[in-house]
Amino acid sequence: MPTAASIPDSPDSPGSPDDRADRTDPADRTDPADRTATDRSNRTARPASARAAAPTGANLTALRDHNAATVLSLVRAAGAGGVSRVELARASGLTAQAISKIVQRLTEDGLIAEAGRGASTGGKPRTLLSLVPDVRWAVGAQLGRDTLTVLRADLTGRMAAGRRMPIDLAGWGPDRVLDLLVDQVRLLLADLPGERVLGIGVASPGPLDQHAGVLHQVTGAPAWQGLRLREAVARRLELPTVVEKDSTAAVLSALGSPNRAFVHLDQGLGAGLVLGGAVQRGARTNAGEFGHQTLDPGGPRCRCGATGCVEALWAAAPTPVAAARILGEAVANLVRLLDLDEVVLGGRAVLAAPEVYLAEVRRVLAARLPDPDWQPVAVSVAPAGPDAVALGAAGLVLARLFG
Amino acid sequence: MPTAASIPDSPDSPGSPDDRADRTDPADRTDPADRTATDRSNRTARPASARAAAPTGANLTALRDHNAATVLSLVRAAGAGGVSRVELARASGLTAQAISKIVQRLTEDGLIAEAGRGASTGGKPRTLLSLVPDVRWAVGAQLGRDTLTVLRADLTGRMAAGRRMPIDLAGWGPDRVLDLLVDQVRLLLADLPGERVLGIGVASPGPLDQHAGVLHQVTGAPAWQGLRLREAVARRLELPTVVEKDSTAAVLSALGSPNRAFVHLDQGLGAGLVLGGAVQRGARTNAGEFGHQTLDPGGPRCRCGATGCVEALWAAAPTPVAAARILGEAVANLVRLLDLDEVVLGGRAVLAAPEVYLAEVRRVLAARLPDPDWQPVAVSVAPAGPDAVALGAAGLVLARLFG
DNA sequence: TGACTTTATCCACGCTGTTGCTTAACTGGG
C-alpha cells in the first residue's frame, strides 16, 4: 500500500515554446567516445554494441571516494538509529583507524554527524553516527505522457517537496514541457544554495540511450524523437543531469534487496532491475521491456505486432483479478529467471487496486515456486506510490554519492 | 559451430567408495558469516536472503590488485597481437607511469612479456606486451549426470589438455565420483609445479548454493543432496576451489559481450547470465532457471509440476525445427527483458543440430525484435562445444586474476 | 646530420590506509 504522502496535484502550466538545437539525428545515436580504442578482439560474430566493460583503473582519489561512498552507504542503511565506527569497520573491512579518518572527512563535509551513544559492551560506549539528511538535495522528475512530476529528495531518499501537474507530452512538444519542468524545479530549489543541490534525474518513457541521454522514438510523440534530453535539461538548469527510463528509475525509489525488480504497470508494462546490487540497463540501455514478454503465443495480438505479450494478455483480461493473475505469471517467470527475492509493484494500474495485485502476485508466486529454494520472495507495493518514478530519478542522483 | 578441438572420450573409472563427512544438514544451508552484522533496515517485508550487498571497503592492496587485474585483462583482450603501454594507459585511465610500474610487476611475475614492437607513429615505436599463456593454469571440471569432464586451461582460457569419461552421478554416489575426479585432475597436473595452478572450478547441475559451495537436491540423485562440494574437493586436492552451476559456468567459457547469455540445452535447460559485465547468480545463486519459464500456460505439463514450461514445450515439439523455434521464442523473451546483444547456444541438444538451432533462433529473434533498437544480437554456437561447461568452470578460476 | 616526436623510465612527492601506542570512557569486583 502506498503509505507515504504523495504529491498534491497542482495545475498550472507556463512555458513558452521556442526552438533550440536539442534534437539529434536518430542515425548517430551512439557516442563514439563510449567505445574502447583497444578493441581488437578476434571473435567472429562480434556484438555491435560491445560497450566498454569499463575495466577502468583506479587511483588514490578513486579509492578515497569509493571508501567514503561505502561508509556513507552503511550509515544510510543504518537509518536514524545510527551506527558506530566499530560497526562500520567490521562491515566495510577497513581498519578502525581508516574509519575514523573517513568519518572525520564526512563530518567536516557535514554529511554525517554524531547521534548519541550506544550501550556499553563493557568499555567505552560507541559513538553513534547518522546521516544529516538535509545538507544535500537531489531533484527527481518524471516526464509522463500526461503528467509531469517534480520533487526534491534529501540524502535519505525521502521526498521533501514536490508537485505534480497534467501535461500533454505529445501535443506540447519538448520546449514547452521542458520550460515547465525547469520552472518547477527552480521553484523547488528557490530557497536553497546551489552547492547543496547534487543534481537532477529525469525519468522518461523508453526506449532511450541512457548513457548518452538521448531519447529514441517515444510512441505517439514524434516531436520527442532523438531529443538530447540530458543536454537540454543540463543546459537550462546548469545542474548535473541524469536521464533514465521510467521503470528503471523506479527501482531506485527505495532501498531494498540487491536482487530485486520494480514492476511498473502504468500505460505500458516495464521492469526496473537491480541485480547483484547494480542497476541493470543492458547493452542498449533498454533492459526491462517486460510488457512484451511472450506469455502465450496463441494469445491476442499486441500493439507491438506480436501475439501473446504480457501487456496484451493483461489488457484483454476479463476481470481485475484475472489481469493481476497474468501479471503474477509474468513475475513468476522473472523471479525464477533472475532469482529475485524482492518484487515491488507500482504504476497507476497497480495503485488503483493494490490489494488485488498484491494478493494475486503472491498467490501465483507461491503456486509457481513451491520449492523452498525459491522462497521467500518479498512482494510489496511501492511505498512511494505515484511518486516512485520521480523519487527513483532522484535516487539515481543520490546513487553517485553512495557508490 | 563447435570449431575448437574437443576432448577425446576416455573410458576408465577407478575410485573407491569410502564415507567422509562431506554432507551437511539441508536445514543449515545458509552461511551465517554471509550476513551483515549492521543489518538493521526498518523495511517491513524484508527479503530473507538479503545477502551482503558487499559495499566493502578497499585498501591500497586492493587498489593495486584491482589495477593489476585491469591491466592484465586488457592485455588478455588484446590477444596474441599484444598492446603497448600507451594503449593500456588510455584504456585504463591510469597514467603512463602507473602502467609502467604495473607492467614491471606483472613482468616480474612472469604473467606478461614483451612481444615485439609496433609501428612507429612518428617517434619511438611502442613496445607490445602480451600474455604468457602457460605460466599459470586453471582446472575446470563438469560433474554431469552421465559424464565427467576434466580439463586444464591456460591464462588465455584455451584448453590445453582434458579428459571426458562416463559416470553415473546418481548411482555411484559422491565418494566414488569425487575420487575419480581427483585422480583425473592429478593426472592433468602431474608435470606441473603446484604454485603454477591457480585452482579448480567445479560445475554441477543446480540448484546449489554457489557461495557456500553446497549442493541442494540434485534431481534423481539423493545421495548428493547437501554435499559440501567445495570443501570436499578443496580438501582432497588442496587447491583453491570454486563451485558453480553448469549453465552459469558455461557463460564464462569464452570472452564476449558484457551483456550476454549462454543458453545451455542439455538434459535440462538453463541460462548463464553476464549482465553489466558481471556474472549474475541471484539472491540464492539459482539464477538462470530458464527451462521453467512459462511460455504457454495451456501447454503440456512439465516434470516440475507446472504447465507450459519452455522445457516441456521443447520436449513435446514434433520436429527439431519446431523445438528450435520454441527455444527461439524463449530466447527472444530473454533478449528483450535483459537487452542482451549476444547469445551463445550450447549443450548436447544444440550440438546435435547446431545449424538448425542457429538458424531458428536467429529467425525468431529477427521476427520478434524487428525494431533496430534491439539489433543486432549476435547468436552463435559455443565455440568450446561439449567442453563449454568445464572450460567455463576453469574460467571462473581465471576470473579471480582478471578482476 | 640534426631537429623533432613519441615512448618509457627515474626520482621526489602527496595522499592513502595501516601499525603501534596512547588517551578516553565505561563496567564491575573487592
Place this chain on the structure above:
DNA sequence: CCCAGTTAAGCAACAGCGTGGATAAAGTCA
C-alpha cells in the same frame, strides 16, 4: 571508593600507491 579490565577513538610514524616533472632512448623526417 578505588582500581583492574575492557572497549572506543585518536595520534604519529610509516609503507605503498599513483602522480608530475625531468630525462634517456629510439625512432621519423627534412
